[in-house]
Amino acid sequence: MSDDFNAPRGTLDWLPARQAARHAMIERFRELCIGAGYAEAATPVFEEKALFSRTAGESSEVVGKEMYLFEDQGERMLALRPEFTASLMRLYLGNGLSREAQPVRLWCAGSCYRYAAVQRGRYREFTQVDAEAIGSDDPAVDADLIALQLRWYRALGLEGVELRINTIGDQGDREPYLALLRDYLDAHLDAVDDEIRRQRDVNPLRAFDTKHPPSQAVMANAPKIADHVSEAATEHFAAVRAFLDARGVEYTVDPTLVRGLDYYCRTTWEFAWPELGGQSGIGGGGRYDGLAESIGGPATPGVGFASGVERVLLALEEQERLPATPRPVDAFFAIFTPAARPELHALLDVARDAGVVCEADLAGRGVKGQMKQADRIGAARTVVCGDDEWTRRVCLVRDMTSGQQVEVPLAGLVEHLVNAKG
RNA sequence: GUGGGCGUAGCUCAGCUGGUGGUAGCUCCUGGUUGUGGUCCAGGCGGUCGUGGGUUCGAGUCCCAUCGCUCACCCCA
Incomplete structure (x- = not known):
């Protein structure tokens, strides 16, 4: 790429x-x-x-x-x-x-x-x-x-x-102290590194943050602001x-x-x-x-x-303590009959309005692919609708944990999902 | 801004002293007899080897530059 x-x-x-x-x-x-x-x-x-x-x-x-x-x-x-x-x-x-x-x-x-x-x-x-x-x-x-x-x-x-x-x-304490600190630095200029000399005028306080060991030794005895x-x-x-x-x-x-x-x-x-x-x-x-x-x-x-x-x-x-952000999916609609897709996709909105987290295949997957997708997103249930169910205006609701399926009329699907959600 | 290390598929990486890019792992897609996932098996998609120059008969491999990532200095949250 x-x-x-x-x-x-x-x-x-x-x-x-x-x-x-x-x-x-x-x-x-x-x-x-x-x-x-x-x-x-x-x-x-x-x-x-x-x-x-x-x-x-x-x-x-x-x-x-x-x-x-x-x-x-x-x-x-x-x-x-x-x-x-x-x-x-x-x-x-x-x-x-x-x-x-x-x-x-x-x-x-x-x-x-x-x-x-x-x-x-x-x-x-x-x-x-x-x-x-x-x-x-x-x-x-x-x-x-x-x-x-x-x-x-x-x-x-x-x-x-x-x-x-x-x-x-x-603020009033700052200048008298900085003068004191500069005097101290000037008395030890040969012992501290260039960075500190460079900061001497602009920001002498930074000298305390030095990682240069000899300079650290010097700064250990420098006047501390809290004392002044x-x-x-x-x-x-x-x-x-x-x-x-x-x-x-x-x-x-x-x-x-x-x-x-x-x-x-x-x-x-x-x-x-x-x-x-x-x-x-x-x-x-x-x-x-x-x-x-x-x-x-x-x-x-x-x-x-x-x-x-x-x-x-x-x-x-x-620390492997990332905030967990689970997204519980209540149902996946596995639709094996293309003709059933529009109506079942419309049902998704009805179910979502009722508080059911649900989705359906959006990539033209086959039977196995849709079931696999349902599993992958961790759907609690899969709503199955193929030729037979579509003709009879029903669907199968499969519990993905137990594998048990029950037949539910399409007209009562949303209500069923809401109840199943508990 | 100054130094060091690194840059091969979406991800994690092999690739020995230059000689045709890996049956690699994971992911993804499709299958494994008629409509059912997690395991397993098979197949497939996917890379102008960061980019541009150079050396060479030949460069992922060597050199230079550049961009990016990374570590340290510095600074700060």
Whole structure:
């Protein structure tokens, strides 16, 4: 086979089995969100570029080089959304949701886009589930979201997820700390690798993520942000942890955990499934109390998380825990007399209206082929209609498990199937 | 963006130091005496060996390029 077209690099075709699993995962997320008081919202797939560059920060990789950008016929500079948070904040601010009971809790699911090197678990079009609580700085909200995220992984049967949390303080804490960190890096420049030197000005926090062993040794003694944040932020973090402890959520405090997007402050967290290798981060979140102001809104606290559906799906596949999606078929109509097909196909609709899951041969198969098809799709019963039955206006209903057949008048077939269904 | 590995039927793969693509397995289709599935048997459909160049009498096999997949760096969900 030599097709002229492939799916664009970094995109996925979703065949029925995996699509059903993905759908089931999102459905599970929906149920948990509803149960926790989060309502579904949806935003456009593309937004003004500035919405993302102003919030995530020009220095972030995501905004700096991974956004899909395009100009429309009206010369507007647009971007395919790389994430949901900024869009949901825009939705909140632009639709007067600050007048509703706070915090406004929203969730959504859909595709996001980032132009990054493709790898297992990292695609250019990928699916995220997302939950946000906007309008309250109560530490209980942070814990509520973390618990919600964890409950999703548990509900899907994913085992072995690890949670790391940290606080990165308030906006006012950031600059003095970064100055401190830069001083420390400058004092050890000869011992760290080039990447860190390159990031020194733009994003020195990333130095903590280094995989270069000598650099790791240096960073182990570097000043940690959690030790240099305001008293208010420290207290807030302690409160978040108290809520998590009370809820029985296990975590490790990781003072080197930083997030890639500039708008985060205070609580940050990340869930990982280590066996996934390079893309082990399956979902992360954090607080973003300064985000609203960066897009011209009033000071509005917020906190939320996103999780990569493909990554969680990969983890579930490795654990052989894909959500099962059985499709119980009540009846297959095996029609051996061509003349009977139109009327029996019409009966399919009647039966379907009555709640019977049923189908018939659509490929001109012979007797054996039709029976085989009935078996293959797992039909509980097969309705057989050949010359003899058709002449007598009846059909045979065969129980595919026991092999027993009963004769049923065509006029009473649907009723019979409904009753047989139980 | 930078490196490593791989690319043979719908799927999983054989194919030895270049010499005519596999009775391979699974799937799919059709049969195995008159209208009945799951097992078994037989037959059939299906590949320009990712693509384009090159070396050679001859390339699936060697070389180059390109595209795709994959792993790592990087980034993040």
